[in-house]
Amino acid sequence: MKKTKEEAELTKNHILKIAIKVFIKYGYSATRLEDIASEASVTRGAIYHYFRNKRDILLAIHQNNKERVHKIIDEVMESETDSIEIIRKGILKTFEHFENDEDFREIEEFFFKIEFASIINRDEILRNCFHNDMKENNTKIYNVIKKGQLEGKIRIDIDAEKLSIIILSFHLGISMIWFKKIIDFSIKEMALHQIEVLLNGISNKQN
Numbered sequence: 001m002k003k004t005k006e007e008a009e010l011t012k013n014h015i016l017k018i019a020i021k022v023f024i025k026y027g028y029s030a031t032r033l034e035d036i037a038s039e040a041s042v043t044r045g046a047i048y049h050y051f052r053n054k055r056d057i058l059l060a061i062h063q064n065n066k067e068r069v070h071k072i073i074d075e076v077m078e079s080e081t082d083s084i085e086i087i088r089k090g091i092l093k094t095f096e097h098f099e100n101d102e103d104f105r106e107i108e109e110f111f112f113k114i115e116f117a118s119i120i121n122r123d124e125i126l127r128n129c130f131h132n133d134m135k136e137n138n139t140k141i142y143n144v145i146k147k148g149q150l151e152g153k154i155r156i157d158i159d160a161e162k163l164s165i166i167i168l169s170f171h172l173g174i175s176m177i178w179f180k181k182i183i184d185f186s187i188k189e190m191a192l193h194q195i196e197v198l199l200n201g202i203s204n205k206q207n
Helices: 005-026 033-040 044-050 054-079 083-100 102-113 116-122 124-150 160-179 187-202
Strands: none
Touching: 005 033, 005 044, 005 054, 005 102, 033 044, 054 083, 054 102, 054 124, 083 102, 083 124, 083 160, 083 187, 102 160, 116 124, 124 160, 160 187
């Protein structure tokens, strides 16, 4: 019997969810499609129905994560006009999801637990994909900073391009420390303090 569109989507999402666990368990390079099929209780043919190879699975996991993050940021930008508040709430909302949304946290944690750096060094397609997405994220931050500078909210003596990279690095850095449990802390509470330090440094005190 042919699956409905909804059933097919459920199967695809099930495979992706199991793939995350298998990649973490064995490492991306050592994982075989048979491993994912076995853990997901589906046939290898079912895997190939949705994905051509491991790369496709990894890209799909990344795409799901990207859509979740963009949804959070878009909601903040729709509800806020103040550039400082967009930066503050954009970071805080993401960290809140890390603590409160198990599916969101699992995908983010996945990229910190697999051998991500070596994967993208070996695979040009993956490298270009992640490079382009990182540039897109950086551009979003840059545009918010420039808007804040034009409105007099953010200091104009700070290079917007460099600041966007600093904010992106702050987000990635604190995420890595939390996910790898280098130091035990509430990422939401820690972010509140760290963000205020960051924003106090870039805010135009005259406004």
